[in-house]
Every structure is written in C-alpha cells, then in structure tokens.
Amino acid sequence: xxxxxxxxxxxxxxxSVTAFALRHAxxxxxxxxxxxxxxxxxxxxxxxxxxxxxxxxxxTAHGFGKGDVFAILAPNSIEFGVAFHAIASIGGITAPLNPxxxxxxxxxxxHETGAVCLVTTPELLEACRHAVERxxxxxxxxxxxxxxxxxxxxxxxxxxxxxxxxxxxxxxVAVVLCSSGTTGLPKGVQLTHRNLVASARQLAIACDVGxxxxxxxxxxxxxCFGLIVALSLGLSQGATSVLMSRFDFDRFLELIQNHQISxxxxxxxxxxxxxxxxxxxxxxxxxxxxxxxxxxxxxxDVAGACAERLGCRVKQGYGLTEIIPTHAxxxxxxxxxxxxxxxxxxxxxxxxxDIESGDELDVGETGEICVRGPQQMKGYLNRPEATxxxxxxxxxxHTGDVGVVDNDGYLxxxxxxxxxxxxxxxxxxxxxxxxxxxxxxxxxxxxxxxxPDDEAGEVPxxxxxxxxxxxxxxxxxFVADRVAAYKRVRRLEFVHAIPKSPTGxxxxxxxxxxxxxxxxxVV
Numbered sequence: 001x002x003x004x005x006x007x008x009x010x011x012x013x014x015x016s017v018t019a020f021a022l023r024h025a026x027x028x029x030x031x032x033x034x035x036x037x038x039x040x041x042x043x044x045x046x047x048x049x050x051x052x053x054x055x056x057x058x059x060t061a062h063g064f065g066k067g068d069v070f071a072i073l074a075p076n077s078i079e080f081g082v083a084f085h086a087i088a089s090i091g092g093i094t095a096p097l098n099p100x101x102x103x104x105x106x107x108x109x110x111h112e113t114g115a116v117c118l119v120t121t122p123e124l125l126e127a128c129r130h131a132v133e134r135x136x137x138x139x140x141x142x143x144x145x146x147x148x149x150x151x152x153x154x155x156x157x158x159x160x161x162x163x164x165x166x167x168x169x170x171x172x173v174a175v176v177l178c179s180s181g182t183t184g185l186p187k188g189v190q191l192t193h194r195n196l197v198a199s200a201r202q203l204a205i206a207c208d209v210g211x212x213x214x215x216x217x218x219x220x221x222x223x224c225f226g227l228i229v230a231l232s233l234g235l236s237q238g239a240t241s242v243l244m245s246r247f248d249f250d251r252f253l254e255l256i257q258n259h260q261i262s263x264x265x266x267x268x269x270x271x272x273x274x275x276x277x278x279x280x281x282x283x284x285x286x287x288x289x290x291x292x293x294x295x296x297x298x299x300x301d302v303a304g305a306c307a308e309r310l311g312c313r314v315k316q317g318y319g320l321t322e323i324i325p326t327h328a329x330x331x332x333x334x335x336x337x338x339x340x341x342x343x344x345x346x347x348x349x350x351x352x353x354d355i356e357s358g359d360e361l362d363v364g365e366t367g368e369i370c371v372r373g374p375q376q377m378k379g380y381l382n383r384p385e386a387t388x389x390x391x392x393x394x395x396x397x398h399t400g401d402v403g404v405v406d407n408d409g410y411l412x413x414x415x416x417x418x419x420x421x422x423x424x425x426x427x428x429x430x431x432x433x434x435x436x437x438x439x440x441x442x443x444x445x446x447x448x449x450x451x452p453d454d455e456a457g458e459v460p461x462x463x464x465x466x467x468x469x470x471x472x473x474x475x476x477x478f479v480a481d482r483v484a485a486y487k488r489v490r491r492l493e494f495v496h497a498i499p500k501s502p503t504g505x506x507x508x509x510x511x512x513x514x515x516x517x518x519x520x521x522v523v
Contacts, residue, residue, distance in 0.1 A: 010347035021235040025049035055086035056162035058155030066091030071115035075245035079143040091165040096222035100484040106131035122146040179321035188381030198375040200232040202345040206328035211238025218244040260287040267425035275306035288312040295425030300339030323376035340410040348373035370396040421450040442468035459490035
C-alpha cells in the first residue's frame with residue numbers, strides 16, 4: 001500500500017535556490033533577513049540580495065563559474081549565507097564541511113568533491129594548512145582577513161553584473177552534503193536546485209512558516225537540516241533568522257526571549273534540555289508557538305513534557321540527508337499522535353515493505369520505510385553503485401529504518417535497520433571508527449554500536465579484542481585524535497571475540513541486544 005500526503009499538491013517554483021530564497025527581497029527590502037545572534041549585526045533582505053549579487057561578480061572576476069565546487073569550512077554566519085547563494089547564483093556547488101573536522105577529514109572531503117576553492121575563517125585557516133597542502137585548490141578565501149588568503153569582503157567590491165548562467169534546475173547540483181547512507185563511510189549527497197526549493201516549500205506548508213515568523217539559526221549549515229531551514233525555507237518565506245555560530249543553551253534561551261522567536265527547528269537534545277533544565281524558567285519563552293524536532297528520534301514523553309512546560313506545539317519530522325523532509329506532524333494534528341513523525345509532506349509518497357521479501361505491507365504492519373519525492377537527491381557523488389543500492393528502479397529510497405503507518409497515515413519510526421549512530425543528530429558511521437581502531441597495533445578486532453545516552457540520544461561504543469597491551473582510555477584517545485569531536489568513541493569494552501556472520505559481517509545487532517539486556521558492562 002502506498003501512503004500519500006493529505007496536503008494539497010505541491011507547487012514547486014521554477015527558480016534556482018537563490019532566486020527562490022530572495023524572491024521577496026525587493027518587497028521586504030528593509031526587513032532583517034539574517035541577524036548575527038552574538039553581535040546583533042544584520043542584513044536586510046535588500047542588503048542580502050545586493051551582497052549576493054556583488055559577491056557573485058567577485059567570484060566570476062576570480063575565474064570561478066558553473067560547476068566549480070567550493071568547500072566551506074566555517075560556523076554559521078551571515079557571510080556563510082551570502083557565500084552559499086553567491087556560489088549557487090553562478091552555477092557553483094557548495095560543499096559544507098564540519099568546522100570540527102580534522103585535517104585528514106578536510107583533505108578527504110576536498111579531494112572527494114573536487115573542490116577548487118576553500119572558504120574558511122582566520123581562526124580555522126592554520127588548521128587547514130596541512131589539509132590544503134595535499135589538495136589542488138586554486139584559492140583560499142576567508143571571512144575576515146588573514147595572510148595568504150583572499151578576503152571574502154573584497155569579493156564584493158567589484159562592479160558590474162554576474163553572467164546569466166543557464167541552469168537545469170532538476171539536474172544542476174547546488175550543494176554536496178555529507179552522509180553515510182545506510183551503511184559504510186561518508187558519501188557526498190548531491191542536491192539540485194529543484195531539490196532544495198522543493199524541501200523548503202514542503203517545510204513551509206507542513207510547518208506554516210510565514211514572514212511574520214522569526215526562526216533561530218542554531219542548526220549547523222553543514223547539516224542539511226540547518227542549511228535548508230535558514231538559507232532556503234526562512235529566506236524564501238520572508239522570515240527572519242537569528243544565527244548562532246556555536247550552540248550554547250543559555251544563549252539559545254536568551255535569543256528566543258530577546259528576538260521573540262516564534263517557530264524553532266531543533267534536535268532532540270534541545271527538546272530534552274527545554275523540558276528539564278531549571279534555567280529555562282528564568283526566561284520568557286512565550287513567543288514560541290511551534291517546535292519541530294528532527295535529525296534523530298524524539299521520545300513522546302520528552303516531547304509532551306516540553307510542550308506542557310512551554311505551552312507550545314512540539315512535534316516531530318522525519319527525513320534523511322538524501323531526502324528531507326518526508327514526514328511532519330501537521331500544525332493541527334489529531335490527539336494521541338505525539339510519538340509519531342506525522343504524515344507525508346506535500347509531494348511525498350511512502351510505503352512500508354517486508355524486510356525479507358520486499359513486498360508492500362498494509363496499515364499497521366511493520367517493515368522498512370521507503371519514500372520518494374521531488375526533494376530526493378540526484379545521487380551520491382561518484383558513487384553509482386551506492387546510489388543504485390539506495391534508490392531502486394522505481395525511484396524509491398530505501399531508508400534502512402523500520403516503521404509502521406496507522407489508519408490516519410501517521411508514521412511511527414520503530415527502529416533502524418541501518419547501523420548509523422545518531423550522536424546529537426550527527427551521523428557517525430561505525431565502519432569509520434572500526435577502521436581507525438583496527439589501525440592501532442594492540443587491536444585485533446573491533447566493532448562499534450550505538451549506545452543509548454540521555455543527552456546525546458546515542459553515543460559510539462566500541463567493543464575491542466586486544467592482541468597487545470592497551471587501556472580503554474588510550475584507545476579512545478587514539479580515535480579522538482583522528483576524527484571530529486562528535487565521532488569520538490565515548491564508551492569502550494574489551495571482549496574475547498566479535499560476533500560475525502559466516503560471511504564475516506559484524507553482527508552489531510547481537511552486541512546491541514546483549515548490551516540492552518544488561519549482559520555487557522560499560523567500562
């Protein structure tokens with residue numbers, strides 16, 4: 001059985017992501033579009049459009065054009081927003097990187113995406129030196145000033161007009177984001193202009209976002225959720241976004257109070273903190289009318305406690321980097337739907353299939369969630385086999401998640417077939433951490449699983465078979481030196497053997513079940 005959206009059919013404007021985001025710039029020329037939450041600096045819609053235009057001229061003057069890939073290694077900022085849309089407007093492709101990335105991770109991502117330019121900050125520039133020495137970059141640009149790098153501000157000093165670039169909106173890629181798909185090491189998810197415009201339209205309709213709203217921009221722009229919410233959804237709807245370069249809970253509460261935030265897009269740890277932290281009572285958060293939680297599962301008890309405490313709607317959404325969003329709880333949902341991720345957003349179809357046979361299942365039957373819609377990725381960058389494994393011949397994305405749909409069309413995500421770890425909404429691939437552990441001379445074998453954690457949702461836990469002498473702290477430090485902070489192994493236990501199938505595949509689910517049953521002790 002195929003489940004479809006109860007919303008009206010989706011109208012996708014035939015515009016590039018930048019033209020769509022700035023479609024109200026003239027009418028709302030004097031209204032703040034992006035505000036720096038730390039400094040109070042702001043760009044109005046009119047100023048943002050002008051800055052994007054001038055920067056596009058500057059990029060063109062530096063020899064950049066359609067198809068060029070720009071890696072951006074920087075925290076959320078107004079400049080990031082200008083850079084993203086200036087790049088997109090000349091047919092370029094943005095590859096956002098996590099500012100916490102190690103030099104090796106930066107180097108690998110630049111190499112994989114074929115980036116010809118790195119945009120970063122003076123504070124992160126030195127950390128990038130090792131990475132960029134091994135890459136064929138044509139130029140390094142910084143938000144600010146630093147020796148040996150082009151000033152981003154200087155790009156906007158050029159007069160004239162950027163070239164009129166012909167774009168195939170359904171085929172030309174605007175951004176390459178990092179995802180691990182259902183298994184394995186990180187892959188580049190290619191999202192086209194049409195994908196991004198469709199995603200913003202779907203969220204706007206499902207969450208009733210309008211120009212009277214103010215949104216918090218705390219979700220990182222290197223993540224699909226943050227990029228789409230602030231730089232496509234918010235702008236295209238005429239809403240104001242207040243940006244945070246680094247998340248701090250106290251500061252987040254202050255921004256909600258001082259800027260009268262009305263609709264917030266968040267991740268479960270924030271909902272948990274809003275439900276339980278005593279400091280919440282010190283702030284006036286009455287401006288909040290809705291919070292949509294995504295990127296990881298949110299327990300119904302936590303959602304209910306938060307909603308009751310703040311007096312606003314707290315609901316969930318669902319999606320993958322490869323297709324975001326697919327589901328959201330409507331603004332006026334039926335009672336008793338708090339634990340679900342809602343119905344299909346406009347333009348999306350969903351089906352539940354039998355895990356073994358692949359046959360379509362009916363209402364109330366549990367199986368793998370499959371989805372398709374106009375916002376789904378073009379494919380993985382340079383990974384045709386991985387793309388074919390993710391998207392079948394009929395265009396269905398096989399999510400690797402297990403779910404069930406009720407009589408009203410509401411989806412509940414039950415479990416995950418895939419073995420990714422969701423640490424505070426970030427995806428962590430066990431295979432990547434296992435490969436690093438196996439590089440240690442004292443490690444004979446290793447497996448990594450998600451371990452439940454109240455604050456993070458899940459943390460990476462390693463099971464290690466030793467062949468030499470090493471302590472748990474030593475091995476965790478060994479991994480920490482080679483990955484971004486969110487990927488670190490947080491728990492570790494030594495075991496005599498790693499359970500595996502006859503073909504040699506690690507049976508992580510066996511370890512998960514043993515840990516849940518209490519048969520394994522956390523070190």
